[in-house]
Amino acid sequence: MPSLLAALAVPGFDNPLGVRDVRAACVLLVDGLGWAQLREHAVDAPFLSSLAEDSEPLVAGFPATTATSLASLATGQPAGVHGIVSYSFALPGIGLLDTLTWTASDDDTQIDLRERVLPEQVQPTVTMLERATHAGVDVTCVVPPRHEHSGLSRAVLRGGDFRAARALGELAAAVLATLAKPHPALCYAYLGDLDGLGHAHGPGSLEWRLHLSTVDHLVSTLAERMPPGSVLTITSDHGMIDVPGDCRVDVDTHPVLREGVRYLAGDVRARHVYTQPGAAADVLAAWQEVLGPRAWVLSRDQATEAGWFGPVTGRVRPRIGDVVTASCGHHGIVRSHAEPNVTAMVAHHGSFAPAEQHVLFLTSYR
DSSP states (O other), X not given: OHHHHHHTTOTTOOOTTOOOOOSEEEEXXXXXXXXXXXXXXGGGOHHHHHHHTTXXXXXXXXXXXXXXXXXXXXXXXXXXXXOOOSSEEEETTTEEEETTTTEETTSTTOOBOTTTSOHHHHSOSOOHXXXXXXXXXXXXXXXXXXXXXXXXXXXXXXXXXXXXXXXXXXHHHHHHHHHTSSSOEEEEEEEOHHHHHHHHXXXXXXXXXXXXXXXXXXXXXXXXXXXXXXXXXXXXXXXXXXXXXXXXXXXXXXXXXXXXXXXXXXXXXXXXXXXXXXXXXXXXXXXXXXXXXXXXXXXHXXXXXXXXXXXXXXXXXXXXXXXXEEEOTTOEXXXXXXXXXXXXXXXXOOSSOHHHHEEOEEEEEO
């Protein structure tokens, strides 16, 4: 995002990605489309693949998950600064916050926390969109209707006008309308369905590949129809990796992994383990012994010192698990009873594998 703002002549931003000077820019985020998945299925996305020939992947950062990556994109900061350290994490005095729904994720009643746990306080860093608006850029966010007033949008996408898009046609029309404005304009647009298909069927499945072709056609159409002086950038938040049944460790069927544990949060391939008072050392030892070579298992201090979350502020530090895991290979840590829907998913993300860390940054100019 800083490079795009520099290309729009917003003061105070460097341009390390070398984006050309433009009047209008769109960043289109395709949830779940990693660099490896695009390259492996180039035949299904010829236009995107042609753009990738002159590009290199970016690294998402840890954990490679939507909420964290969106916050990093929107603020230009790593998780240790913006504080969205996973899609779910513990907040002192609150319990587990599910940032995708902004609810108490350990409570079956799913209480809406948007007024009790203010998103603007959970993530207080000024966003790139706010800075662009302050500089006089016309900023529009084109998102599904459920995202328009969501807690996560308030936390990381504040600063722009929201346009709800119920289908691809509405998204494309809103993007083109923003780019056609006569003054400097920035559009953020979000596509989420490919991620859902990847989780449900696996990246590379027929369902996933057919939808990738649809996304490719959409991007090609936008590039063809956008006005002169515009740039369309395509990025992603994470890739994805299959987690077969024999590569899963189920916490709900391993009593030793539950001993001393207060909360378990995060993704199947990147877990935060919050312990009972005084139990952190025993929990760390038990998890290291059970998981062995299937995951890196570090204490909060070790993960922070290793730079997993980038620089970590005092405000953010308590949100990181007392124990943090990053799965190796195709392994993952599931909860068949507590998280049946997540456990049923074929593919996951979050850890350090290139297939989940390497993301797109593609550009098309007019």
